[in-house]
Amino acid sequence: MTDLTKLGVAAIRDGVASGAFKAVEVAEAFNTNVAAAKVLNAFIVETPEKAVEAAQAVDADRAAGKPLGKMAGVPIGMKDLFCTEGVQTTAASHILEGFIPQYESTVSANLWRAGAGMLGKLNMDQFAMGSSNETSYFGNVISPWKRGGGDNAALAPGGSSGGSASAIAARLCPAATGTDTGGSIRQPAAFVGISGIKPTYGRCSRWGIVAFASSLDQAGPMARDVRDCAIMLEAMAGFDPKDSTSLDLAVPDWEAALSSDLRGKKVGIPKEYRLDGIDEDIAAMWDNGIAWLKDAGAEIVEISLPHTKYALPAYYIIAPAEASSNLARYDGVRYGLRDLPDGAGLQDMYAATRAAGFGAEVRRRIMIGTYVLSAGFYDAYYTQAQKVRALIARDFEQAWGVCDLILAPTAPSAAFGLGEKTNDPLSMYLNDVFAVPASLAGLPAMSVPGGLSKEGLPLGLQIVGKALDEQGVLNAGLAIEERAGFTAEAEKWW
Amino acid sequence: MSVDKDTVNKIARLSRIAINDEEAEKMVGELNGILAWVEQLGEVDVTGVEPMTAVIPNKTRLRDDIVTDGDMRDKVLANAPAKEGIFFGVPKVIE
Amino acid sequence: MSEYRIQGETGEWEVVIGLEVHAQITSNAKLFSGASAAYGGEPNSHVSLVDAAMPGMLPVPNRECIRQAVRTGMAINAQINAWSRFDRKNYFYADLPQGYQISQLYHPIVGEGEIEVILDEKDADSPRKTIGIERIHVEQDAGKLMHDQHPTMSYVDLNRCGVALMEIVSKPDMNSPAEAGAYVKKLRSILRYVGSCDGNMEEGSMRADVNVSVRKPGGELGTRTETKNVNSIRFVMQTIEVEARRQVDLIEDGGAVVQETRLFDPNKMETRSMRSKEDAHDYRYFPDPDLLPLELDDAFLEECRASLPELPDAKRVRYEGMGLSAYNAAVLTAEAETAFWFEDLLAQGAEPKQASNWLQSELFGALNRLGKSLDESPVNPAQAAELLKLVSDGTISGSIAKQVFEIMLETGQGASAIVEEKGLKQTSDTGAIEAVIAEILAANPGQLEAYRGGKEQLFGFFVGQTMKAMQGKANPGVVNDLLKKALA
Ligand SMILES: [Mg+2]
Numbered sequence A: 001m002t003d004l005t006k007l008g009v010a011a012i013r014d015g016v017a018s019g020a021f022k023a024v025e026v027a028e029a030f031n032t033n034v035a036a037a038k039v040l041n042a043f044i045v046e047t048p049e050k051a052v053e054a055a056q057a058v059d060a061d062r063a064a065g066k067p068l069g070k071m072a073g074v075p076i077g078m079k080d081l082f083c084t085e086g087v088q089t090t091a092a093s094h095i096l097e098g099f100i101p102q103y104e105s106t107v108s109a110n111l112w113r114a115g116a117g118m119l120g121k122l123n124m125d126q127f128a129m130g131s132s133n134e135t136s137y138f139g140n141v142i143s144p145w146k147r148g149g150g151d152n153a154a155l156a157p158g159g160s161s162g163g164s165a166s167a168i169a170a171r172l173c174p175a176a177t178g179t180d181t182g183g184s185i186r187q188p189a190a191f192v193g194i195s196g197i198k199p200t201y202g203r204c205s206r207w208g209i210v211a212f213a214s215s216l217d218q219a220g221p222m223a224r225d226v227r228d229c230a231i232m233l234e235a236m237a238g239f240d241p242k243d244s245t246s247l248d249l250a251v252p253d254w255e256a257a258l259s260s261d262l263r264g265k266k267v268g269i270p271k272e273y274r275l276d277g278i279d280e281d282i283a284a285m286w287d288n289g290i291a292w293l294k295d296a297g298a299e300i301v302e303i304s305l306p307h308t309k310y311a312l313p314a315y316y317i318i319a320p321a322e323a324s325s326n327l328a329r330y331d332g333v334r335y336g337l338r339d340l341p342d343g344a345g346l347q348d349m350y351a352a353t354r355a356a357g358f359g360a361e362v363r364r365r366i367m368i369g370t371y372v373l374s375a376g377f378y379d380a381y382y383t384q385a386q387k388v389r390a391l392i393a394r395d396f397e398q399a400w401g402v403c404d405l406i407l408a409p410t411a412p413s414a415a416f417g418l419g420e421k422t423n424d425p426l427s428m429y430l431n432d433v434f435a436v437p438a439s440l441a442g443l444p445a446m447s448v449p450g451g452l453s454k455e456g457l458p459l460g461l462q463i464v465g466k467a468l469d470e471q472g473v474l475n476a477g478l479a480i481e482e483r484a485g486f487t488a489e490a491e492k493w494w
Numbered sequence B: 001m002s003v004d005k006d007t008v009n010k011i012a013r014l015s016r017i018a019i020n021d022e023e024a025e026k027m028v029g030e031l032n033g034i035l036a037w038v039e040q041l042g043e044v045d046v047t048g049v050e051p052m053t054a055v056i057p058n059k060t061r062l063r064d065d066i067v068t069d070g071d072m073r074d075k076v077l078a079n080a081p082a083k084e085g086i087f088f089g090v091p092k093v094i095e
Numbered sequence C: 001m002s003e004y005r006i007q008g009e010t011g012e013w014e015v016v017i018g019l020e021v022h023a024q025i026t027s028n029a030k031l032f033s034g035a036s037a038a039y040g041g042e043p044n045s046h047v048s049l050v051d052a053a054m055p056g057m058l059p060v061p062n063r064e065c066i067r068q069a070v071r072t073g074m075a076i077n078a079q080i081n082a083w084s085r086f087d088r089k090n091y092f093y094a095d096l097p098q099g100y101q102i103s104q105l106y107h108p109i110v111g112e113g114e115i116e117v118i119l120d121e122k123d124a125d126s127p128r129k130t131i132g133i134e135r136i137h138v139e140q141d142a143g144k145l146m147h148d149q150h151p152t153m154s155y156v157d158l159n160r161c162g163v164a165l166m167e168i169v170s171k172p173d174m175n176s177p178a179e180a181g182a183y184v185k186k187l188r189s190i191l192r193y194v195g196s197c198d199g200n201m202e203e204g205s206m207r208a209d210v211n212v213s214v215r216k217p218g219g220e221l222g223t224r225t226e227t228k229n230v231n232s233i234r235f236v237m238q239t240i241e242v243e244a245r246r247q248v249d250l251i252e253d254g255g256a257v258v259q260e261t262r263l264f265d266p267n268k269m270e271t272r273s274m275r276s277k278e279d280a281h282d283y284r285y286f287p288d289p290d291l292l293p294l295e296l297d298d299a300f301l302e303e304c305r306a307s308l309p310e311l312p313d314a315k316r317v318r319y320e321g322m323g324l325s326a327y328n329a330a331v332l333t334a335e336a337e338t339a340f341w342f343e344d345l346l347a348q349g350a351e352p353k354q355a356s357n358w359l360q361s362e363l364f365g366a367l368n369r370l371g372k373s374l375d376e377s378p379v380n381p382a383q384a385a386e387l388l389k390l391v392s393d394g395t396i397s398g399s400i401a402k403q404v405f406e407i408m409l410e411t412g413q414g415a416s417a418i419v420e421e422k423g424l425k426q427t428s429d430t431g432a433i434e435a436v437i438a439e440i441l442a443a444n445p446g447q448l449e450a451y452r453g454g455k456e457q458l459f460g461f462f463v464g465q466t467m468k469a470m471q472g473k474a475n476p477g478v479v480n481d482l483l484k485k486a487l488a
């Protein structure tokens, strides 16, 4: 019998629908893989019974001849940023340890309604702050990949959706939810050789997702290929009246409209992304990407996004500012950790609780955010950053005058080793240099595997599209996927 | 603009994050590194540019004035670290 | 308006006052959540996951709250900002689950406006003054802490958390406790007319932050203090008195006023510094990234304007035009409750002057005796109109009307039914009246002789005797005429 864990979303959905196998068999197969991969530390909580329950419901529906949902029979991993009713949700932070939401996030509820089941809650960077999954209170997630040549160093799966990335790459789940604030879906997808899309800001409801930076946070799928991403995004997206920033638009049938024929499309290559000293492997992969898109019929044009250089610093003002306020609610009063030193008053309790509950990176970003919003600095930092952000969005607007899509690398390098960048926050932040501009502008952006580095590690190509043009992004992703022939997998060592 | 230890302590206080001397010392370097880096934004000519207010053109929808929520005290209190009957308990606040 | 001066050792001091009034917007649900905004309720029951600031919860604004703020702005001729947005005011306190209050700092929904106040509304010649309004913004209320339930803990009730407030910020245009009192009174009246706030200060639906500074008349503005959450008009006036006095004494003793928040203690008649809340006064306002800009279209604004009622000043002028005295018009319009009652009375066909006099003497007198408010009046406008009609069409006399009204108050019966049942219709039957007059004159020969001897003031005595004998039912005009004849 085929190993069901080799299958992706579409194959599982179709196999369950056709009766080739039962949803329960799929769930059990993935549960087995999850249980055997503890060393990767991809999950904070495993919920094998939930996966089986959902699968049983799908099997029963099928037996009863009821219509099946878009994700029927597909067990998935749920990033621990999504609040799941009755299942601990921590955002990988000590401060939320033991928190059992009494509600289900809109996106996860949409997925369950579509017939998906939950294998567990995936590890991540604490409060989604990080690019290597080294800030989790529950320990680092380890990438299933190793550098070639017998180098046994544990590698970062990227972040913040590192658990999602690692779990998919190691076939612990066929797909997982991610969230992307400044690259947190795309960069980990690139690091482990899978696909992931951050849709247009407002496509997926933020209701019930632990907030990091409200004006940037956006949920999206991570999966093995472009089609799987399209299917899962359809299930996740949709208007939600409970989120004021949700877009009141119907969800397109992205899967049905997938096409790798790019004739008539213009793809822009931003010259500012060709940084001095760009990694050779990255540059070569980018050139390959250009050739593949040309081959698919697209016209390639050089474009300019003049404010690119300022995207990262603007991001590191805006995101911490919003986070410093969003994370004020973790105060030890209504849920989560409370640290009450002897004789402490209310304000001391807050300070003790938050010092004990937040990890170092979270504390650092809260402090930066607090500083840039504080009296006398607000205009110089925050207002200036929001103006620069407007200019970055305008850069894209102008680019859309000459192209339909933009192609760039996802990250400036392949995965790095755990611990290699932890002592230098700035070098860690630079990982998101290519991912952040699209986040600031709220644009749909996707990473697809683009090849391997000299060391044999996956590299990702990023496609950025116009607002609401997820279809264009997915189609270009598909064109690359068909031509890249990326079949490499991490060799199983766990 | 660079921060010193007093400023770090002040920010920590505003953030309600307790820090000790050693941590404050360390944070001075880290924050200054990051702030020095973000200050390159000052180079950008933003004359006539309005700060971004909505990422994607969209405006606020308004809700109808109907009671649709609440009445869920058990859920609201379910995770309280110090539940006192039907209240949240906090260390006594002296005003 | 008034020359209010504080007498210090170094001479006279002038007080400068600005008020920030927090008014609860009348709505069913909260500003950003669907939980009930009703007063009271079991602790922590009017609380949604949004109000409790659970992770991932998001605000969605309530149209009615926005609408009421806009209508209020229109009622004070203020600038309405069709584009506004919400900001977060960040601070940590146990009554504030989010760690920030959603408010408006940079772009409030209502800009500058003004309110005209009359120092003594009962006196048409009383001085008037226009108080500038700086802005009205919409924001969330906080929860409640209880300190007396446990020896070492305070208890948190989030029921009020997220209830919609308007903060109405005046310019520092007031210079005496009386002006401030008149301003709050007038503001409350406008809010009640508009229907945007019930103005119930006891339940906390209106409370004022009182900004006070002192200066030598005409001199530079002094440093101000802000006394928070003063919850009655009397307390607002007292706060100003004691705080201004404190500042004058402080300065004259060589001290300096510190800009700070204070609270008023009505028992000790003093204000006290709230140092516990002073610490880290840096609210780090920034636009709330969970909310998009609030853009109001023409249709919305048009509806707000069209739904505004006639406001007190306009109503007063109209009443004066109907022949009411300036005093009466002022009394009738000062409170929305009175004006609306009076309007109902007119709508039932009552004649304005008669209705105004009756309402202000008879009804107010009765309610006063009963200790009831107009809302609780046992007699409604329709019943009152029926009574007044019986007087104006001559069915009963004014004095019988008083009796009938008493019975109405007691029994709730209708005026016509009472008149019918008790046979109180007045008579103009000259024969019957002449017969009674003859009896009266016969029974009082002494008075008759005195009257005829020139003591004409005894005429009233004979009228009284006749009316009494007729049990008040005789038409007074007819009695007068017949008596004059009989006594001639
Ligand atoms: Mg105030």
Ligand SMILES: [Zn+2]
Pocket (backbone or CB within 6 Å): C022, C139, C167
């Ligand atoms: Zn306020």
